[in-house]
Amino acid sequence: MTKPLPQGITLGQLNAAIAEIEKVVGKDYVYLDDVKELRSYRDPYNTTNDADFAPSAAVAPQNVEQIQKILAIVNTYKIPIWTISTGKNFAYGGPAPRKPGYVVLDLKLMNRILEVNEKHGYAIVEPGVSYYDLYNYIQEKGLKLWIDCAAPAWGGIVGNTSEHGAGYTPYGDHLLMQCGMQVVLADGTVVETGMDTTPNSKTGGLYKYGQGAAIDGLFTQSNFGVITRMGIWLMPEPPGYTPFMITLENEQDLETVTDLTLPLRINQVIHNAPMTVDLLWEAAMSVSRNQYYTGKGPMPDSHRKKMAKDLDLGIWNYYGAVYGPGPMMKNNMDVIRDTFGSIPGAKFHYDDTRKGDPGWDYRVKLMKGTPNMTEFSLLNWIGGGGHINFSPISAADGKSAMRQYEMIRKSAHDFGFDYIGEFLIGWRDQHHIFMLMFNRMSAEEKKRAHDLFALLVDEAAALGYGEYRTHLSFMDQIANTYSWNDNSLWDAHHAIKDELDPNGILSPGKQGIWPKNLRGNS
Amino acid sequence: MLTRRTFIKSALASNVALLATPSHALQLALDNNQDKPLLVFADERALNAKEFISQVNDQKENLDLDIGQHFDVLTKFCKESPHGHIAGLTRDSDFFVLEQLAKDHGFYVNYSATHSYDGQTLTHEITAPKEPANLIATALKNAADQWPNWLAKNMHSLPQSHQAMITTKRQLTVPNTQQHNFLVSWSLSASQNS
Numbered sequence A: 001m002t003k004p005l006p007q008g009i010t011l012g013q014l015n016a017a018i019a020e021i022e023k024v025v026g027k028d029y030v031y032l033d034d035v036k037e038l039r040s041y042r043d044p045y046n047t048t049n050d051a052d053f054a055p056s057a058a059v060a061p062q063n064v065e066q067i068q069k070i071l072a073i074v075n076t077y078k079i080p081i082w083t084i085s086t087g088k089n090f091a092y093g094g095p096a097p098r099k100p101g102y103v104v105l106d107l108k109l110m111n112r113i114l115e116v117n118e119k120h121g122y123a124i125v126e127p128g129v130s131y132y133d134l135y136n137y138i139q140e141k142g143l144k145l146w147i148d149c150a151a152p153a154w155g156g157i158v159g160n161t162s163e164h165g166a167g168y169t170p171y172g173d174h175l176l177m178q179c180g181m182q183v184v185l186a187d188g189t190v191v192e193t194g195m196d197t198t199p200n201s202k203t204g205g206l207y208k209y210g211q212g213a214a215i216d217g218l219f220t221q222s223n224f225g226v227i228t229r230m231g232i233w234l235m236p237e238p239p240g241y242t243p244f245m246i247t248l249e250n251e252q253d254l255e256t257v258t259d260l261t262l263p264l265r266i267n268q269v270i271h272n273a274p275m276t277v278d279l280l281w282e283a284a285m286s287v288s289r290n291q292y293y294t295g296k297g298p299m300p301d302s303h304r305k306k307m308a309k310d311l312d313l314g315i316w317n318y319y320g321a322v323y324g325p326g327p328m329m330k331n332n333m334d335v336i337r338d339t340f341g342s343i344p345g346a347k348f349h350y351d352d353t354r355k356g357d358p359g360w361d362y363r364v365k366l367m368k369g370t371p372n373m374t375e376f377s378l379l380n381w382i383g384g385g386g387h388i389n390f391s392p393i394s395a396a397d398g399k400s401a402m403r404q405y406e407m408i409r410k411s412a413h414d415f416g417f418d419y420i421g422e423f424l425i426g427w428r429d430q431h432h433i434f435m436l437m438f439n440r441m442s443a444e445e446k447k448r449a450h451d452l453f454a455l456l457v458d459e460a461a462a463l464g465y466g467e468y469r470t471h472l473s474f475m476d477q478i479a480n481t482y483s484w485n486d487n488s489l490w491d492a493h494h495a496i497k498d499e500l501d502p503n504g505i506l507s508p509g510k511q512g513i514w515p516k517n518l519r520g521n522s
Numbered sequence B: 001m002l003t004r005r006t007f008i009k010s011a012l013a014s015n016v017a018l019l020a021t022p023s024h025a026l027q028l029a030l031d032n033n034q035d036k037p038l039l040v041f042a043d044e045r046a047l048n049a050k051e052f053i054s055q056v057n058d059q060k061e062n063l064d065l066d067i068g069q070h071f072d073v074l075t076k077f078c079k080e081s082p083h084g085h086i087a088g089l090t091r092d093s094d095f096f097v098l099e100q101l102a103k104d105h106g107f108y109v110n111y112s113a114t115h116s117y118d119g120q121t122l123t124h125e126i127t128a129p130k131e132p133a134n135l136i137a138t139a140l141k142n143a144a145d146q147w148p149n150w151l152a153k154n155m156h157s158l159p160q161s162h163q164a165m166i167t168t169k170r171q172l173t174v175p176n177t178q179q180h181n182f183l184v185s186w187s188l189s190a191s192q193n194s
Helices: A011-025 A064-077 A131-141 A157-162 A253-266 A279-283 A301-311 A326-340 A358-366 A374-380 A398-414 A443-462 A472-479 A484-500 B004-013 B023-029 B047-054 B067-080 B092-103 B130-142 B144-153
Strands: A057-059 A081-084 A103-106 A113-117 A122-125 A178-184 A190-192 A226-233 A241-248 A275-278 A316-323 A347-349 A385-390 A393-395 A421-425 A429-439 B038-043 B059-063 B085-090 B107-118 B121-129 B165-173 B183-190
Touching: A011 A057, A011 A064, A011 A103, A064 A081, A064 A103, A064 A178, A064 A226, A113 A131, A122 A157, A131 A157, A157 A226, A241 A253, A241 A326, A241 A358, A253 A275, A253 A316, A253 A326, A253 A398, A253 A421, A275 A279, A279 A301, A279 A316, A316 A326, A358 A374, A374 A385, A374 A429, A374 B092, A385 A443, A393 A398, A398 A421, A398 A429, A398 A443, A429 A443, A443 A472, B038 B047, B038 B067, B038 B092, B047 B085, B047 B144, B059 B067, B067 B085, B067 B092, B085 B092, B092 B107, B092 B183, B107 B130, B121 B130, B121 B144, B130 B144, B130 B165
Parallel strands: A057 A103, A081 A103, B038 B059, B038 B085
Antiparallel strands: A113 A122, A122 A226, A178 A190, A178 A226, A241 A316, A241 A347, A275 A316, A275 A421, A385 A429, A393 A429, A421 A429, B085 B183, B107 B121, B107 B183, B121 B165
16 A cells, blocks of 8 residues: 655655654554554545545654654654544544645543542543543542533543534533633644633633633634643533423424524523434434335435334424423423423423433433433444534524525435434524435445535525534535635634744644645645 | 364354365464454344354453443453454444544454345455455355354454455345344454454
């Protein structure tokens, strides 16, 4: 197998840089074998070719000093590196780099939980700490704190937060809950943000902004530095927790349930980010497609309805939760029941009747921050299932939700794919996640999925919607949709990039931000 | 190395009419790791995997929907048996997750195969070093609907060396396929085994 090389870099230059890096971290922590070691730094769910995202090597430093030395070496050779924390960003590219030949900077060995403060409810963690790690630590210490984890939860706190990931408890907006970070810049300078910039800081995990420009966000979904530490607020364990589910019979109920949700959400009657989940997403937890339909193309309505009836699911399935003392939860649940009970056919479900149902069980865990991996079961909906997520932001507004849903469903069906999706209602917005699932062993189907995704980006942009996160393949296309005022936002990004990383070594192309030397070629 | 005699015996034990296979090729291609600790995962909810796991005598783990519940078992095995061998017949997603987890302990894939049903066609698609890939593909095809039994009896003999891999496919006609899910068989071993 030919070693993939970064653009403009020779094998000799790469080998020379690797030899120097080995002296920094040790040979055991430099991964070069394409057959075994580098296989796991690829994206099995890409819609093009494996080679498009194949790294040349991976290196796992153990501390900030090693990162500084690695940066000095790759600056010398002008070799691009691609930073990952735990590398579980699947559906968006996983650990794979934006272009072939990059060296993956894998921060998995920097996995210390530096502090958990029960009184003030925060943790300070390194990038290699997974949600499982933090959850297990809290359980072992008997701390009365909850985490808010992604689904699935094997990813890391730093990686998910810096990708603008979301969770399912009241602390589900992860970047909102981030407080303070340490970053290594391309030239090796270490920067603390927020209060930890003061000598002998006592409030780094408490107040986000410090004095002056709050720059934490600059290091998220970007390539301006390597985040090596992050503070994250944790929710105190509440005295009570009441999860609920509402099954809805009709497609049009999406509009009604969304409109009814907004006032309850922004007034904190529903405490967490409620989810409106489509039938197939729910069904895929317990059955596979061929148990109900073996034909080609999207599953017909008649089969969907039979499946809904068999599994006691709705065409839409709405999940939410309230937290707190019993009387408060009772008050809120009364309001919630009165509100959503007005939807014809709406049926409420609780733990006493739903427990044991795979979809219910994992949502109940997620809404209380208990890590699990059940959502990965979705991939078995079709054999050999691969997926990429198309994730436009919608207003928390019924008509807007229906418009996005109908646009995506129509195009998905036109291309022969099922619509599998959910809406996650944040504060005033919704993350609409369309899981575009395809047979990853079929080149034809992958191509079709790729073409559909590209079309959806353009269709969404035409309707005024942008995506909050995306797969490697579509970062440039989506960047081009954030184009107001002659791409002035991207001009600003590139000005920062050129100043902080003049050699363009840090994750070139991440989210469409390219260094000067590669900008014309992207 | 798995001997031809053992190979045939195991195949016959599952009522398999085995095509003649060159013993020399077998001896070269298939490993014999009877003494190595083996951890086997299976999705007990799938009929073929259920049949498979019932034949396994090694340490085994029946998977439920949440593969996260089994992380500790895998991690413990990797730490306690750094020269061991992990194998399974599972859902595709479970294999993917376990592979990702195991690589952080130095365990890598050296064999995987998809087993898919479409109408009356059963397709085995094997990815492994060249010689064992072809041998296993033929053996699985010959085993017909008893292929899970063949796999169970040959778990210890699946490839464990890290060499360049090929993908090869075998198809056969089988009746009554609707009750069978898409499954993946796989094998991971520590890199120092190679």
